[in-house]
Amino acid sequence: MSIDEETLMAFADNELPAQEAERVAAALKADPALALKLDRMRRAKAALKGAFGGQLELETPERLLAPFANPPRRSASVIAFPQAARRPLYMLAAAACAALVFLVGRASVGDGAAMFARADGVIVARGDLDKALDAQSAGANEGARIQIAMSIPDEGGGYCRVFKLDASTGLACGQGGQWRIDALAASDGGADAPGYATAAGELPEIILSAANRRRAGDPLDADAEQQAMRVGWR
Amino acid sequence: MQDPSGENPPSGDVRTELMGLIPRLRRFALAMTGSRADGDDLVQDTLERALLRLDQWRPDTRLDAWVFRIAKNLWIDQIRSRRSRERVMVSDPDADAAGIDGRSAMEATLTLSKALQVLATLPEEQRIVITLVQIEGFTYREAAEILAIPEGTVTSRLVRARAAIEAQVLGEDRA
Numbered sequence: 001m002s003i004d005e006e007t008l009m010a011f012a013d014n015e016l017p018a019q020e021a022e023r024v025a026a027a028l029k030a031d032p033a034l035a036l037k038l039d040r041m042r043r044a045k046a047a048l049k050g051a052f053g054g055q056l057e058l059e060t061p062e063r064l065l066a067p068f069a070n071p072p073r074r075s076a077s078v079i080a081f082p083q084a085a086r087r088p089l090y091m092l093a094a095a096a097c098a099a100l101v102f103l104v105g106r107a108s109v110g111d112g113a114a115m116f117a118r119a120d121g122v123i124v125a126r127g128d129l130d131k132a133l134d135a136q137s138a139g140a141n142e143g144a145r146i147q148i149a150m151s152i153p154d155e156g157g158g159y160c161r162v163f164k165l166d167a168s169t170g171l172a173c174g175q176g177g178q179w180r181i182d183a184l185a186a187s188d189g190g191a192d193a194p195g196y197a198t199a200a201g202e203l204p205e206i207i208l209s210a211a212n213r214r215r216a217g218d219p220l221d222a223d224a225e226q227q228a229m230r231v232g233w234r
Numbered sequence: 235m236q237d238p239s240g241e242n243p244p245s246g247d248v249r250t251e252l253m254g255l256i257p258r259l260r261r262f263a264l265a266m267t268g269s270r271a272d273g274d275d276l277v278q279d280t281l282e283r284a285l286l287r288l289d290q291w292r293p294d295t296r297l298d299a300w301v302f303r304i305a306k307n308l309w310i311d312q313i314r315s316r317r318s319r320e321r322v323m324v325s326d327p328d329a330d331a332a333g334i335d336g337r338s339a340m341e342a343t344l345t346l347s348k349a350l351q352v353l354a355t356l357p358e359e360q361r362i363v364i365t366l367v368q369i370e371g372f373t374y375r376e377a378a379e380i381l382a383i384p385e386g387t388v389t390s391r392l393v394r395a396r397a398a399i400e401a402q403v404l405g406e407d408r409a
Binding site for chain 2: 009043052056057058061065158
């Protein structure tokens, strides 16, 4: 009856189902070394938590309440970045990217009117592109005009999808019931980005970096993608 | 495909709830960034972004988990954009000077500044996981959701983080 490290830790954190917890409890009685291990785990945990114990009683600095008094304005920019300008480099890159996105997005509107539209100052997917973003799995429909390269979780709890449409590659993120086009670039730009050896290999670097900035985790696997599709992407 | 839960929850209540999360957010950000100043900067950014995107929060999910996730992502973004992971590896000499409550240090075997030093020795992803679980009290599953990683990854990171912390706080295991 051996108890591995993960199981013992889960026991210490009250994460085990009752039956398994009983098994561990029995093992602990029979094995003093194991009991010592558990004791160390608990002591270290209590010490760490205790070190932060007084933190919740500290007074909240005024500046942290300011955003509530003057709520940041929404819908002004393509990508909602924090308004504070404490990190110029970051903001500069974001602004440059947003500007580029706007230009590229706008250029495409006339061409594929059925695929894109302007709504509330941003470019959103329409028609077949909208449908494909909703219902097409990544990697499916090889050779089709619209393909989905990958799906990624974004930090708002929603999702973004990298798509290919004809000779363009783009990033669309679900927002407010629409697929907002966050970035769009010519697909053959990917040849300039030899550093990427993954399945994303042929994606333009600008799309990859836009996706990386948005993403909150690894690309979804097929199951997770199916689930997101069922629940609703956007 | 519209979100069936509705897009505009009563935002007044949510704002109040969000405000109530500030102390916990500050604690989380302090543990994650290793310094009071960086932590509060992060909290401010997090609140601004959360307020901007309040309509993206789904009312059937936990607000705290959603906001912590925003904070975590902003922090990761900042680390990347500064390209200086080392910055957080250096303990902040101001951490103790910024009005830390002395009472807690009396009870604990670990002072806050020592705890921050210990956390700073961990790789970023381990530090975030252990902070969520051990300091903030999220379950493994909740932590997995916040981080958008499998639960198994949470436990494996936790095992490593915990072993490192034990060794530093309690000394090496003699067995």
